[in-house]
Each structure stands twice: as C-alpha cells, then as structure tokens.
Amino acid sequence: MTDPTEYVDAHCHLDLFPDPAALVRRIDERRVHTIAVTNAPSVFGHTERLAASSRYVRAAAGLHPELVATHGGELDQLWPCLERTRYVGEVGLDFSTNDAALRTRQRTVFEKILERCAAFRDKTITVHSRRASSDTIDTIGERFPGKVILHWFTGSRREVERAARLGLYFSINPAMVNSQKGRELVDAMPRDRVLTESDGPFVKLGPQPADPTSAPIVLNYLARTWHLEVEQVARAVLANLERSVQREV
Ligand code: MN
DSSP states (O other): OOOOOOEEEEEEOGGGSSOHHHHHHHHHHHTEEEEEOOSSGGGHHHHHHHHHTOSSEEEEEOOOGGGHHHHGGGHHHHHHHHTTOSEEEEEEOOTTOOOHHHHHHHHHHHHHHHHHHHHHSOOEEEEEOTTOHHHHHHHHOSOOSSEEEEESOOSOHHHHHHHHHTTOEEEEOHHHHTSHHHHHHHHHSOGGGEEEOOOTTTSEETTEEOOGGGHHHHHHHHHHHHTOOHHHHHHHHHHHHHHHTSOOO
16 A cells, blocks of 8 residues: 655754665655764765755755854854755754853854854744753844754753744654653644654664654644544645645745
8 A cells, every 4th residue: 555645853863773765765755855974074075965966855954053062163064055945954052061162163053054054034943952941042033034944852841932933943853742741842833843753763762763754653642632634734844844844924
C-alpha cells in the first residue's frame, strides 16, 4: 500500500546518522519534506550533496551554539553557504553554560548570522534556544525579514505566546509530546505555526533514534488534542511548512 500523505521533518541531523544515503532513500519513499540542519559550516557540503540527490531533503547551513567555542572560527565560512541555500540551522543560543564570555560569544555569532540572513529576506532559520528562550526571542526581535522556526522550544507558556505574536513557528518532536511540560507548551502553540521535527538522531524512541519517518508520532498526538483526523493534521502541517518557506513581500 502506498501512503498518499506527505510529511514534514523541519529539523533533522541527517549527516549524523550512520547511513545518511539510506535514510535519504526512506525519506523520499515516505515523502517527508526534511530540513537537514548542520552544526558547522565545514560539514555543510556533505549534506548539500545528499540533498541534491533527493526531492524531499533541503540542506540547511548552520553553526550550533554549543559548537561556538570549538568551531566559532568557521563563522566566515558560513557566508558563502548562505548564497547556496535558503535554509539556515542549526543556530541560536544555549545558556546551559554559565560561562559569561561564552554566552556573549554565542550571542555575537547569532546576531551576525541573523543580520546576514536579514539581507536575503527569504531565509528560513531553525533555531535552538535551550535555557535561553527569552534571550533568543529578544535577539530575533520584532522585524526580522525571514521565517524563524523555534526547534524543541522549552520556554514558558508566556514565551510561546510572545513568539507566536512575533510570527515565529515551532517544530515539535516526539520527546516533547512524551513529556507533560512539552505537551503543555504544544497545547499553547497556534495551529497555524506548528511543524513536526525529529531532531534525530538526538531524540530517541526507545533505543532507536527518531528520524523523519517518525513524524506520525507527533501527528497522532496533535490529532487527539485538536480533535482532527491525522490526515487533516498532516495537511495542516504541510501548509504551515509552505508558509514558513515563503519569501517576505
Ligand atoms: Mn538539533
């Protein structure tokens, strides 16, 4: 039986799976529109080549906040990558470090990336904000010309509401719908701003990593809480993805 539904994985670390090429084949078979994020400019080329072989994979260029200490020197290598893709990530802030100098450096890097992206006006950025939800939203600000997806958001309900007012999107993974706190936040997110993600291979389903084909787990949760059929939710999420990749006018 063929599954007519198209799915969305707005944040997957395709390059960190043991056999990325095999996963690309499964993504194409299952028709999962996948934003394949990368953690440093030096590895973007690999994912870019994987995406070139696929109808469904889009390569994103990034510099992960937790790698700013070790790979911050690669920032200048990010700029040419931005000429080759409209997708950016993983970028953002991670304040699980208490090192004030490192937090400042992360903020500087994130601000520079947002500034470069703003000039294009058509970037879709997938953003990490662990222990920095409020600072991340403040840094993005009210007038960013592009689309921002807050990935695995773990802030407060008020911060969800503030981000929603600013037009930001949220991508939701199985770990979020499997936790009480995560579900409370998901329930506060506007339906027209919700995307699915795996954050594989970091998010696990038992011993196995979540991957783009795990999207139905989150869709099933949303279908129950929104009182809709799974297919209706899948179509809504796909429509949200289409809006989240449209150029600003
Ligand atoms: Mn990630």
